Amino acid sequence: MLSVAVLISGAGSNLRALLAATGDPDFPARVIVVGADRQADGFAHAEQFGIPTIMVPFREFETREHWGEELQRQLEVWNPDLVVLSGLMRLLPPAVVDAWAPHLINTHPAYLPEFPGAHGVRDALASGAAQTGASVIVVDNGIDTGPILAQERVPILPDDTEHSLHERIKPVERRLLIDVVRRIAVGDLDLTTYDHH
Incomplete structure (x- = not known):
């Protein structure tokens, strides 16, 4: 367990x-x-x-x-x-x-390496991109620069606000996070292969 x-x-x-x-x-x-x-x-x-x-x-x-x-x-x-x-x-x-690390993971509301940092949703909207996403990564000492474990695209709609876009990204983030934790737990995902030492 x-x-x-x-x-x-x-x-x-x-x-x-x-x-x-x-x-x-x-x-x-x-x-x-x-x-x-x-x-x-x-x-x-x-x-x-x-x-x-x-x-x-x-x-x-x-x-x-x-x-x-x-x-x-x-x-x-x-x-x-x-x-x-x-x-x-x-x-x-x-x-x-x-x-x-590498037994340290984080979710991010963008399709990394696009839009790293604290304002990933706002930055994606401001860029005029047609899509963004959600990612689960291994944390390293950079800003959202660690190895990507899972990610998925989320479209940006013409009338999206930062709030509405984030609300659509959140369920994807949650699903990816739960799946990554499950895969780590059953041994499908070996984090030691991402060791940065």
């Missing part, structure tokens, strides 16, 4: 989908802890599913590195097989990435 830690900053809609999937006895992975860098709304999902939470408030640390050290200490207590970033709005310090 693959043990998974999920890190969030906000509402945790991907987290909720993952908790629902892993709550099925036949699903080969379990979320064992949910962490956040602030008091996140998504903790409510963890509570509902009876999953423990950890909070490492970013603002209480002098540097990103110090915050990362505490986050790393907390994660080591749980020792998950896989860490999923699910709307974590902080860049992990290199020491944390190096400790977990």
Whole structure:
């Protein structure tokens, strides 16, 4: 059984989908802890599913590195097989990435390498592109530059707003994430082949 830690900053809609999937006895992975860098709304999902939470408030640390050290200490207590970033709005310090990668994955609301960074949906709209997408990647020390594990195209409609486009991307992201976690758990996807060390 693959043990998974999920890190969030906000509402945790991907987290909720993952908790629902892993709550099925036949699903080969379990979320064992949910962490956040602030008091996140998504903790409510963890509570509902009876999953423990950890909070490492970013603002209480002098540097990103110090915050990362505490986050790393907390994660080591749980020792998950896989860490999923699910709307974590902080860049992990290199020491944390190096400790977990390639067993550290993230979703992104664009068809990478197109439109990396924090505003993938807005950037896709602004570019006038006919399509964007969703991706699941291994996290490395770049901005959305890690190896791509799964991705799928999502068309951009003429009357799309950033919100409407993002709402159509989210279900694709969730489905890809759940599928990638399942494939890792059953051994169809071997993350060690993506090791960046």
